[in-house]
């Protein structure tokens with residue numbers, strides 16, 4: 580698996596040079612001229628820890644969370660003050676976690692700090708646990724400017740809730756609450772490829788979501804990270820492919836539009852995704868920042884995060900300085916997640932023609948039936964979407980699993996080579 584991802588990396592970057600993340604960072608981040616910049620804020624607190632969850636989180640404690648938010652606001656000011664009075668237009672702001680809705684009363688304060696430096700043009704997204712879907716919490720979020728919400732359902736069915744260590748969810752209660760406070764996008768997240776999960780199980784979840792307040796869904800594959808406590812067995816490739824194909828056909832047949840590999844929405848629905856931004860600034864522990872020439876990731880330790888910011892320094896744990904080809908591959912990988920790559924956008928971003936850089940690979944991908952091209956836009960076929968999904972699983976286990984596994988143990992490691 581690691582060999583496959585390493586060989587692919589060498590081929591596509593035309594280099595033996597690995598991705599080397601070093602323990603160094605820029606105190607001033609070069610984001611001022613970045614186009615299509617998004618913002619991400621990480622809130623690492625949860626009321627309970629789910630056994631399958633790989634994200635950076637810790638049990639909620641009011642004192643710790645207040646200290647963390649104070650530090651988070653310091654980080655926003657440190658980064659934002661670099662704009663020297665000029666506000667920068669950004670696409671969206673995304674609150675992920677953890678369970679950001681646990682700090683609903685302070686979301687407005689965080690948004691206000693960001694709006695001192697940034698003009699948010701495409702709305703504010705926030706993730707919720709189903710327990711957070713209450714009228715008072717949704718009112719607080721709406722008042723803070725949140726326009727899109729995503730509810731981590733995972734599955735409506737008791738048998739899977741039990742496997743995942745979750746409580747039963749009442750779709751009727753959710754729907755009643757969602758009817759009272761409206762958001763532009765209400766997305767519901769599910770997990771597929773759970774043990775013995777059938778298409779009928781998934782179809783039932785999708786139907787319940789769209790009939791109970793969602794206008795968008797995300798159906799993510801179950802990934803068995805090595806550092807989680809999950810004992811859920813992994814589904815075989817053939818069954819997984821059949822499930823993904825069936826759920827894709829079903830959603831498209833229902834008239835839902837696919838806006839990324841695993842997400843579908845009602846037509847005209849504002850999309851919901853944290854993964855497809857050309858550049859982004861991340862705030863909070865474990866948050867990543869992706870810019871024209873670098874990728875950096877903050878420390879995973881809440882304590883170390885607060886301590887570093889108390890010294891007036893950014894809480895960066897590691898920085899990767901891209902070679903031009905490494906940046907292109909990173910761009911293509913995450914743009915492909917939206918199921919389409921536009922040659923004009925690529926040329927605009929890199930000042931190089933996509934055909935000159937990756938003409939052979941695109942030709943091969945068309946020959947294998949992974950993509951089709953029309954007017955300079957390369958769209959993924961159903962087969963291509965499955966293989967993207969399949970490769971993404973390798974990438975996650977070879978790169979993200981290794982990096983997050985180390986960062987969970989060490990606040991500031993010397994370096995990580997991937």
Ligand code: SF4
Nearest residue numbers: 625628629632676677
């Ligand atoms: S799945 Fe959600 S609620 Fe559960 S531990 Fe992860 S972030 Fe927290």
